[in-house]
Amino acid sequence: xxxxxxxxxxxxxxxxxxxxxxxxxxxxxxxxxxxxxxxxxxxxxxxxxxxxxxxxxxxxxxxxxxxxxxxxxxxxxxxxxxxxxxxxxxxxxxxxxxxxxxxxxxxxxxxxxxxxxxxxxxxxxxxxxxx
Numbered sequence: 062x063x064x065x066x067x068x069x070x071x072x073x074x075x076x077x078x079x080x081x082x083x084x085x086x087x088x089x090x091x092x093x094x095x096x097x098x099x100x101x102x103x104x105x106x107x108x109x110x111x112x113x114x115x116x117x118x119x120x121x122x123x124x125x126x127x128x129x130x131x132x133x134x135x136x137x138x139x140x141x142x143x144x145x146x147x148x149x150x151x152x153x154x155x156x157x158x159x160x161x162x163x164x165x166x167x168x169x170x171x172x173x174x175x176x177x178x179x180x181x182x183x184x185x186x187x188x189x190x191x192x
Contacts, residue, residue, distance in 0.1 A: 078103050079110065082125065087186045089121035089155075090114055097130045104135040111143035120152030123185045127157050144175045153177070153192060155185040 078099070082091040096103060111122070124140065126132065144154045155177040177192075179185035 078106060082123075082182070084182075084186060087121070087123070087189055089123050089186070089189055090119045091123040091125065091182070091185075093125040093127070094129050097128065099129060099131070099136040100133040101135045104133075104139040107136065108139040108142070111139070115143065115146060115150070115152070120147060120150060121189055122147070122152070122154045123157060123182065123189065124154060125157040125182060125185075126163060127159070127181075129158070129163060132163055141175060148175065153189070155179055155188050157182050157185045 078095050079092040080095055082093060084091060094103070094107075114122075122143075140154065140156070147153055157179050159180055177185075177188050179188050
């Protein structure tokens with residue numbers, strides 16, 4: 062419990078690379094990854110953020126990577142770990158990204174078993190409703 066509280070405080074103290082989006086047509090937690098390039102520093106932040114929110118009972122997430130041009134394996138790994146944890150709890154993550162823009166997604170087609178990828182936020186919301 063103390064580790065979670067420390068994580069929340071650290072998250073609030075750090076400059077947050079995420080913007081949150083509110084939509085009335087879904088209960089999912091939606092956030093946009095702001096940096097053009099994400100790597101280990103942002104991976105730590107998304108891991109903490111996801112852990113805190115999963116612990117709070119959030120189950121569905123839409124992660125908008127549409128402005129992101131590069132994602133390294135540590136950032137992708139943090140998303141995959143969260144997705145696997147959510148699957149066990151009946152939750153899911155949908156990514157908004159153009160696979161041809163984020164080459165790492167195009168290369169890892171088996172991710173579709175764990176993560177859904179939509180090209181737009183509207184598609185992501187519709188995908189979440191259909192699952």
